Amino acid sequence: GDSVTQMEGPVTLSEEAFLTINCTYTATGYPSLFWYVQYPGEGLQLLLKATKADDKGSNKGFEATYRKETTSFHLEKGSVQVSDSAVYFCALNRDDKIIFGKGTRLHILP
């Protein structure tokens, strides 16, 4: 069945460092792909999405490109801030059913 695999955390970086969180998926066809963010004690927020191959989703300085050849959707940000500390979930959408990766906890140090 469909699944999402993302890099294990926690990831700890200094402020202004470059961020990459790897995500790969297994699915039939070409599902929509998402990154969600969850701040401590809060619900999920959609960070960005891509609906077809080679699409690039972007928001708040974060980017991810839908790569069908590598079945990947890696999250990147050029310069992270302390406020980016959160848990990030990679996910795919199959007929509105969202399947999540295990999440990656990100700590940004000032």
Next chain:
Amino acid sequence: GAVVSQHPSWVICKSGTSVKIECRSLDFQATTMFWYRQFPKQSLMLMATSNEGSKATYEQGVEKDKFLINHASLTLSTLTVTSAHPEDSSFYICSARGYFGPGTRLLVL
């Protein structure tokens, strides 16, 4: 944008009681809604698919008699945790059309 609401946001109950959580789509209709559960520091686990006008579809390992789902209308799905026990304490989140509700935190004493 599309909004999904949940009520209540917080609930504390005694062991053995039942708790009902509502999920509403506020500006669109949804024949299908999804219920997830999240344990502390873990990912979201899909519990069941709520279908308007028919029975819910439960994921493997989820007790359907424990977690009753009713999709009463095109904008409302309810999850009832029956005879709740401390191990049912968790964060419950619904979604529709890829949009998520804010979640309901359940604490069973």
